[in-house]
Amino acid sequence: MMETSGRVLLLGEDNPWGSDPEFALYCYPPGCAGHRLHRILGVSEDQYLALHRKNLCDGTWGKDRAKQRAMELLAPTVPWNVIVLLGRKVTETFEKVALDGAPLVPFASKAYRQNMTLVSLPHPSGRNSAAWQPAARARARAILCKLVPEIPWGVIVEGTSSSREEVSRA
DSSP states (O other): OHHHHTTEEEEESOOTTOOOGGGTTOOOSTTSHHHHHHHHHTOOHHHHHHSEEEESSSSSOOHHHHHHHHHHHTOTTOSOSEEEEESHHHHHHHHHHTSTTOOOOTTEEEEEETTEEEEEEOOOSGGGGGGGSHHHHHHHHHHHHHHOTTSOTTOBOTTOOTTOOBOOOO
8 A cells, every 4th residue: 555655645735733744734633624635535544644745835835935845846756656736826836847837727637747747636625615526526536546546546435434435436
C-alpha cells in the first residue's frame, strides 16, 4: 500500500491550524478540509494517511513562496507522479510555473512531463460544498482511478458504521 500511495501528492493551500507539515490536509478534526477530502476520496483512513499530503505554503499564503514551493514539488526526484491540486490558488500557481499559463479546469488533468500528471479539484473547504455533490465526488474518484488504479478510490461509503461498507468502483 505504501509504495502505491507514494505515487500521489495531495496539495492544499496552507493550514490555518498551524504550519507543522505533518498536519497538512490531516483528516482531523472532523469537518476540517482534510477530513472532507478523506471522505470525498472514499479511501480508508490508513490509505488516506499513507498518501503524501502537503500545503503549497506553510503558514500564510504568499504568491512568490507558492511559486518557489511549486517548483520544488515538481522536481524530477520527487516520489510522486500525480499531484492533486486543491483549489484555484494552487491550480493557478501550477498553471504559471508548470503549464506556461495554460488553463487547468477543475475535474481535469494535464501531463506536466513524462510520468508527471497534474489534477485540478475544487478545494475541499466547507465553502465549496456545492462543488462536492455526489456526481462531483464520483468524477474526482474516476480521474484518480484512471491515473492510480491500484488505490481503491471510492470504496468507503459515507455515513456507514465503523465497519464501512464497500461499494463497487464503477
